Amino acid sequence: MTGRPRSEAARKAILQAALDLCARDGYQGVTMKGIAQAAGSGRQTVYRWWQTKAQVLLEALTEVMAERMPPTPDSGDPRADLVAFLEQTFTLAQGVSGHIVVGLMADAQSDPELAADLRATIIGPRRAALRSVLERGVLPPDVDLELTVDLVFGAMWYRLLNRHAEVNAELAEEIAGLLARIR
Amino acid sequence: MTGRPRSEAARKAILQAALDLCARDGYQGVTMKGIAQAAGSGRQTVYRWWQTKAQVLLEALTEVMAERMPPTPDSGDPRADLVAFLEQTFTLAQGVSGHIVVGLMADAQSDPELAADLRATIIGPRRAALRSVLERGVLPPDVDLELTVDLVFGAMWYRLLNRHAEVNAELAEEIAGLLARIR
Amino acid sequence: MTGRPRSEAARKAILQAALDLCARDGYQGVTMKGIAQAAGSGRQTVYRWWQTKAQVLLEALTEVMAERMPPTPDSGDPRADLVAFLEQTFTLAQGVSGHIVVGLMADAQSDPELAADLRATIIGPRRAALRSVLERGVLPPDVDLELTVDLVFGAMWYRLLNRHAEVNAELAEEIAGLLARIR
Amino acid sequence: MTGRPRSEAARKAILQAALDLCARDGYQGVTMKGIAQAAGSGRQTVYRWWQTKAQVLLEALTEVMAERMPPTPDSGDPRADLVAFLEQTFTLAQGVSGHIVVGLMADAQSDPELAADLRATIIGPRRAALRSVLERGVLPPDVDLELTVDLVFGAMWYRLLNRHAEVNAELAEEIAGLLARIR
DNA sequence: CCATAAACGAGACGGTACGTCATGTCTTACA
DNA sequence: TGTAAGACATGACGTACCGTCTCGTTTATGG
Structure with a gap:
């Protein structure tokens, strides 16, 4: 079985949300929870592809x-x-x-x-x-x-x-x- | 009236505990709670004189x-x-x-x-x-x-x-x- | 979307823990912290469903x-x-x-x-x-x-x-x- | 030697402060610290003569x-x-x-x-x-x-x-x- | 007429519960 | 199987009050 493919839309939304939050609250103010919320994605979706907020922001x-x-x-x-x-x-x-x-x-x-x-x-x-x-x-x-x-x-x-x-x-x-x- | 004077022993214990914890766990691993515990002091005693762990470590x-x-x-x-x-x-x-x-x-x-x-x-x-x-x-x-x-x-x-x-x-x-x- | 459903096990454990603590320490000795600990649950889980220890005990x-x-x-x-x-x-x-x-x-x-x-x-x-x-x-x-x-x-x-x-x-x-x- | 006698003024101020606080904040809102502060007395002076806020209020x-x-x-x-x-x-x-x-x-x-x-x-x-x-x-x-x-x-x-x-x-x-x- | 000593005000001390927040994991229903 | 939602256990946050302690000061009595 192959399952549902990774959502590119979610990936982009997460990276963009991370950038936006960083601009608004500063690096320290960014949280994984906040990223997921701002991206309209689930928490687990973020954790599935990145381990930390640093990795999200590094990719962004x-x-x-x-x-x-x-x-x-x-x-x-x-x-x-x-x-x-x-x-x-x-x-x-x-x-x-x-x-x-x-x-x-x-x-x-x-x-x-x-x-x-x-x-x-x-x-x-x-x-x-x-x-x-x-x-x-x-x-x-x-x-x-x-x-x-x-x-x-x-x-x-x-x-x-x-x-x-x-x-x-x-x-x-x-x-x-x-x-x-x-x- | 004057009140009980600040305890120099507590001050030194807190600064030393902060340094020790930083050496053991790294800067990020240091917490206000941990400092108080390691110094054998109360949490409020730390907060009375410093607002953040950064201020404690800066003084140390x-x-x-x-x-x-x-x-x-x-x-x-x-x-x-x-x-x-x-x-x-x-x-x-x-x-x-x-x-x-x-x-x-x-x-x-x-x-x-x-x-x-x-x-x-x-x-x-x-x-x-x-x-x-x-x-x-x-x-x-x-x-x-x-x-x-x-x-x-x-x-x-x-x-x-x-x-x-x-x-x-x-x-x-x-x-x-x-x-x-x-x- | 629905999210994870409330854990009936946690609910019962919390109510039972509250009763047990009340029997052991008396009403005044019961604390939210103590309830959570005795129930093996997180503090937030208690606060999510009840605001005070009185509400927990009332439900129990x-x-x-x-x-x-x-x-x-x-x-x-x-x-x-x-x-x-x-x-x-x-x-x-x-x-x-x-x-x-x-x-x-x-x-x-x-x-x-x-x-x-x-x-x-x-x-x-x-x-x-x-x-x-x-x-x-x-x-x-x-x-x-x-x-x-x-x-x-x-x-x-x-x-x-x-x-x-x-x-x-x-x-x-x-x-x-x-x-x-x-x- | 006899030492300084108990201050009747302090005693009355403490009892009155306890009553006032109880009227303002309710029984639960009264604290030993608050009584001492409101009475303009030291904390130890309250504890010297009463063990709990209940004893203060009972006497009042x-x-x-x-x-x-x-x-x-x-x-x-x-x-x-x-x-x-x-x-x-x-x-x-x-x-x-x-x-x-x-x-x-x-x-x-x-x-x-x-x-x-x-x-x-x-x-x-x-x-x-x-x-x-x-x-x-x-x-x-x-x-x-x-x-x-x-x-x-x-x-x-x-x-x-x-x-x-x-x-x-x-x-x-x-x-x-x-x-x-x-x- | 001081010396003693206890009470006084102030407030720092070690401790502990408070209620909140973010973490990383999990469990649902849906796509 | 990926996803959105959100409950879960954990643990640090900063605050409040507890009861104790240690200062300097005040106020009685007794040598």
Whole structure:
């Protein structure tokens, strides 16, 4: 027997409800119960396909990022490419996506499986993307690229978390400017 | 009239219990109920002086840092001072203190009052300390110190959260080395 | 859609636990927490169906009385019927049921909703039953039946509360004897 | 050494506060903490002289009754004396005193010491008083006076508790009328 | 005329029940 | 078999009151 197939409508409703609730109540305010209610779905339907609210939001975030993060075009100017890449990244990080990813990171501190998923799905690919942009030649060849990635994305995370400064186009310019001064 | 004075024993027992539970169960596993139980105190006694577990742990962390973070001595060698400062910082961040501060940062995302306390008590002073070390002359005079602080502490936070690499003496050396190449 | 139906097992376990606890600890010693624990049920399950311990015990008492209070048979001898009715009533009042109904009455002093429920469920029907027995002709026709009911059940309540004398078959006989002397 | 003598002002303030709170919040709403606060006294001062709120209210009630319950005058007309006695009793029972004594009776169900105090201080003397009035000759000499007291005061208690009818002068008349018909 | 000592106000203490909320599992009827 | 609905056992939440304790202060008496 095959049984009733999974409802794509329910899946989309759940992911969208999770995003909406996160925008309205913040990451911490989202609950599995709330997601199911807002999606007009049963509680069990959520639990059948995801184990935690973090997994729901991770999948929702992945879909959002797939839509909104096209590969950075190679303009021939390495520094301009870097600025473009960072501006695009920072813009996304300022919105609801930023709140989600920060919340996911917080939950990941006590959920190793989520931590692994988060690295594999979001963090890792973004690190690779930044690295490939950096490899186009903004830095002297003997500079440690992994360290540079840590410094650049680290500044972004730090500001996202601590909110002592904006994560915007200006930051992108300043970072590119500072990297350009490394000899 | 004055009433019975606050019990310093209870205060210390609660802070210590919070630290112990955090070490055993992780930040997320700590509960107000658990703290009171482990401290052998009543629930109301905890709530009388702190509103949330985050506030308890923030005070506990503050006391730990006050003990373990002496001012960085001025050796005359700016880069050596920077390395010493970062090593000291990173060492503390690797232990339970790191878990706590990461958890606090996560909670602060949905608790503005905690966020303000955290900036005022922990983050701000550390930023000021790093900035004063950087001012000793590791960088060209026209480099934006705030941006540099964001990059350096950002890298630390990023690694603490994402755990893709260690936060250790080696990182301190590498960062100092990279900063020294800025012209 | 229908949802999971209410668990009759849980309902019975809760009512039985309430009775058991009342027998063991007395009415005042019963707590909602204790009922849930003793019933092996969750706290929320109790609160879902009853608001207070008084409501739980009222329902439990109602079920006990439904089992143990058959209608008084009409033997043709009004005074014998009255004695039989009172003996049956007093016997039940001597046991745990008496403790419960006294406790309910006490709580009803500060809970008007409970007071109404108690009158509608227990007190009112018993008054009506006594009245119908009295109407069989133990009293002269112009005697106020409501007042007589107050006197008879009043004596029972008074002794139940104050415990200065037993509420037993002897009392039933004495009351019937005194009523028979009214001209 | 003698130490500071007990403060009569505090004693009176506590008793009065207990009465006021009982009038405002009902018997159940009274708390030891609330009494102390309302009396402007310390918690320990209340506990030093009384163990429970019931004991406080019993003493307060005793003082009220001593003021308001003069001995029933012997007019020569036994039935008129009975009516006068019952009217006086019922009038007092209608007010705050009624609420208090009902609450005390409720608490006494789970506090044997209070039950004994209540019988000795309030219930017993009132029973004796009613009995002495009845002995003036409203009843045939072979009627059981204790039973009659139970019926009369029972009716009062029953109405005070269940509130299905007033406890007033009319009731006094009706009871006296019914007792007069006993042959 | 202080010294003693008990009562006083204030309020923190350890404890426990309260009623609410979210968790993750389960049991229905329906699709 | 997937789904919406919702009851279930569990356990933390923050609040209220309990009865005890420990302060500083007040008020009597007795050496």
